[in-house]
Amino acid sequence: MALGTTAAVALVGLAGHVVEVQAQLAFSVPGFALVGLPDTALSESRDRVRAAVLSCAIEWPNRKITVNLSPASLPKTGSAFDLAIAVAVLAGAGRVPAAGLERVVHLGELGLDGRLQPVRGVLPMVAAAVAAGYRDVVVPTADVAEASLVPGACVRGATTLAEVVALHGGHPPVLPDVDPVRHPRTAVAPRVPGDLADVLGQEVPRLALEVAAAGGHHLLLSGPPGAGKTMLASRLPGILPDLTEAEAVEVTAVHSVAGTFDPGNGLLTRPPYEDPHHTATPAAVVGGGSGLPRPGAASRAHRGVLFLDEAPEFGSRVLETLRQPLEHGELVIHRSGGTARYPARFQLVLAANPCPCGMGSGKGLDCTCTALARRRYLGKLSGPLLDRVDVQVGVEAVGRVDLAEGRGEPSAAVAARVAAARAAARERLAGTPWTLNAEVPGAWLRERMRSVRGALGELDKALDRGTLSLRGADRVLRLAWTVGDLAGRTVPDAADVGLAMMLRTGRPA
Structure with a gap:
């Protein structure tokens, strides 16, 4: 033996x-x-x-x-x-x-x-x-x-x-040379994000994009077709900072398991960008398959951006399964072959039309949808899901005035401000388990704003009126700290809270 x-x-x-x-x-x-x-x-x-x-x-x-x-x-x-x-x-x-x-x-x-x-x-x-x-x-x-x-x-x-x-020191017979096996992976070439300078006008959506990048916040863009929602979302990775070494190893490991990693380019050092089609199944978005599940688009977007264009057209099962990674930053998938955990700490960007025909924005004179059709369409984005999306802004169609103004601020300038804001947040959060404002619980932030007189007045009124839930109020606080970081303030003031409420609700405080 x-x-x-x-x-x-x-x-x-x-x-x-x-x-x-x-x-x-x-x-x-x-x-x-x-x-x-x-x-x-x-x-x-x-x-x-x-x-x-x-x-x-x-x-x-x-x-x-x-x-x-x-x-x-x-x-x-x-x-x-x-x-x-x-x-x-x-x-x-x-x-x-x-x-x-x-x-x-x-x-x-x-x-x-x-x-x-x-x-x-x-x-x-x-x-x-x-x-x-x-x-x-x-x-x-x-x-x-x-x-x-x-x-x-x-x-x-x-x-x-x-x-x-x-x-290992064995002595096999001498065999003729054979060609090495070609790597069978379907490696995806990294996308080169477009420049924000290509976005004409859209002052509020551009600000929302910058705030989302600085604090790691989720984002909803609502507006008519052709207003630039997809263009804005595709520019978000370009203003995000490079991945740290630990993050790069983690992201590369996910893409290695998924079979989409090309080792010839080394570790993935830029935030990934995933934009699945609205016909994608839950297994394609959150992961699945027979036996032990494979990572889906949500995990491949770890430390990057997951963009759902025409979000109300996605299946309700797909949208609701995103609530777990939005809250915990990981996906736990149970199958008969076992349980797999994949990291999924991504920035979610949702784009939606105001109604099925897309013409219901503004006065909506060209809209052909019934009131019931509008409610059903937007109702596909459930309240619990939207409550987890920090920034919710409208994107209006570009007019002649915007065209006359020419190109906007380039991505490089915005990325520099985003990097400075993230550095300020890291310094403030040193010694805590968090690195981004979007991860910090509201109680921790609220305690540090008590010294600013009147800063939380409008926020407390919105809670009393019921226009904000407690989770929504926490989201506003996180946004306020991000706005303050972008402005170079150590503690946000009442104006920062007001701007945060506008970015959260789409209405001035």
Whole structure:
């Protein structure tokens, strides 16, 4: 009886768990058993591994083979365990020196011809391995660039299983060179955001966009078709600051699991921008799929912008499922195969027409919708959802006066003010669990405004009248602090609170 051991990594959401891969070879009726809660794709690795070993002209051990994936109680999914299973089996059979293999992580899918195929989620897998003390990692050649982004990892790449055997001191037969497998990911080229200078007029929406960027607030833009709602939303990423190193690793890990990351450009350092179509399903927006769910657009927009154009046209299930990430900054998706957690701390931007025909703004003389149709249309954006959207402003159609004024202020100038405001907020919130005004609870902010005489007067009146809920009042306070940060004040005054109420309700205080 012989035993070979190496390591792999199982992903549950973005959380990686090092798995010990043990292969026992016994002198009994030949067979191959795989235990340790494998899913269907992983169970099929028995056939892939055997075919890959034979294709590399390595003798297959004619014994009873039992492979255990420990801990056995943790569900394992996907084909990334193929390489580790093959190495453990060959180590047990004496084809590969077994010494030290238990501290080496092997990741990769095997083709029937023995070539190594790249897999999704290499970045969070390698990061989990390094965090657990496993520095040596072997991956397919196509995944070397991505795996090497993890600090502290000693990454080695291979094109075939025969190369892995030779890498560990084995002596496989000399085979002809094979071309490395092309990376099959549908990597999305990063979008280059347009410049705010292209937005003509729209003084209030531009201010709302700047305040939203400075404080990390969610935003609703309402107005007729062609007024510039989509253009404004697409400019928001351009005025957001670069991601910190920790944020870049986190965002890149999400896109690695989703299969949309191109490692050739290094870590993602700019805030992502996602704009799913209004026909997108809940699984496409919040994540899903068979077995353990994959991240959706909401998670891919983590630390960036999620834009829902024609928001009332989205299904109610899609809109209501966004309430969880808006409140907690993460998505918890339960499936029969297990529970996955994905970060989803994004800025939500909603765009909506005033009515189904879109012509109901202003006097609405050209609108053909009935009053009932208007109520039904806007009623698709539920009160609990809108209550979580800090900034709600109207976008009017551009007129001749706006055209005559020419180009507006460029994104670079606005981005500089946004960066300064965020720096002021970070300094004020140092020592707390928050970094943005949009994350701070209202009680904490209200306590620090008591010293400003009359600052909360209009806010208290709005609460008494019932025009603002308590959650809405907290949103106004957060906006007021952001407005104060943009103005360079250490504490917002009554004018800042009034502007915040206007941005929240669309009406002057």
